[in-house]
Amino acid sequence: MKIHKLSIVIPAYNEGNTIHLILNKIKAVNLIDNIQKELIIVNDxxxxxxxxAVSAYKSENPDLGISYFKHETNKGKGAAIHTGISKATGEYLIIQDADLEYDPEEYNDLLKPVCNGFADVVYGSRFMGSNPHRILFFWHTIGNRWLTFASNMFSNLNLTDMETCYKLFDTKLIQSIKLTEQRFGFEPEVTQKIARVPRIRIYEVGISYYGRTYDDGKKIGWKDGVRAIYCILKYGLFRVD
Structure with a gap:
């Protein structure tokens, strides 16, 4: 399949100190098949x-294709992703956190199953492959694996990392799905709803992970884990639209 443009949706909240670094990494990436990049930054x-920081970077890089949007009230990461999805014009889109936990050099790894005609959706797994992974929190890892297991029970998928940031979607497909979760519930909601799409082809590839500590600015907490369980039951077991 020929892809002309990849939309990169970047939700950002208090990332003024690092957002230029991730934008530099995205800028440096050469996508396969001469795919063009569309950067959509949503400041929550x-x-x-x-x-x-975004304004200065955009002025210094006018040819990078940055579109900037701002929420007037803090709505949550999921809400910022919803805004970015609605603005995407590429055939495919990928979610990119504004911190430095995920490496844009691996976009091509996620694109390959699509470009080769096999996939409609590709998840980047932090728990498979031989790429580098920072060693951090034991209970976060157990929590992520348990949430993925619970999600798989109701989606009938065999994902290894449902909570991953790196998710590559067919843009028209994801724009056609009603998404409501405003915070970190986006991950289980979108996974359950994507799994219901008839004849959907979902692939998973291994990615690296350069995790942050809370001192570094990590924002997700135990309450978000509880919400994820709720979302798995709501959209998986009870199949709420």
Whole structure:
């Protein structure tokens, strides 16, 4: 399959100190088959200098194709992703956190199953493959694996990493799905709803992971894990639209 443009959806909240670093990494990536990049940054009402940092970077890189949007109130990561999805114009889109936990050099790994005609959706798994993974929190790892297991029970998928940031979607497909979760519930909701699509082809590839500590700015907590369980039951067991 020939892809002309990849939309990169970047939700950002208080990432003023690092967002230029991830944008540099995205800028440096040469996508396979001469695929063009569309960067969609959604500032979820940051209280730091995220807006100024993005504005300065956009001015310095006018040819990079950056579109910038801002929520006037803080709505949550999921809401920022919803906004980015709605603005995407590429044939496919990928979610990219504004921190440095995931490596844009691996976009091509996720694109290959699509370009070769096998996949409609590709997940990047932190728990498979031989790429480097920072060693961090035991209970976070157990929690992620348990949530993936619970999600698989109701989606009938065999994913190894449902909670991964790196998810590559057919843009028209994901834009056609009603998504409602405003925070980190986006991951289980979208997984359950994608799994219901008839004849959907979902692939998974191994990726690296350069995780952050809470001192580094990591934002997800135990309450988000509880919400994820709720979302798995809501959209998986009870199949709420």
């Amino acid at each position: 009402c940051s209280s730091d200098h995220t807006e100024e």
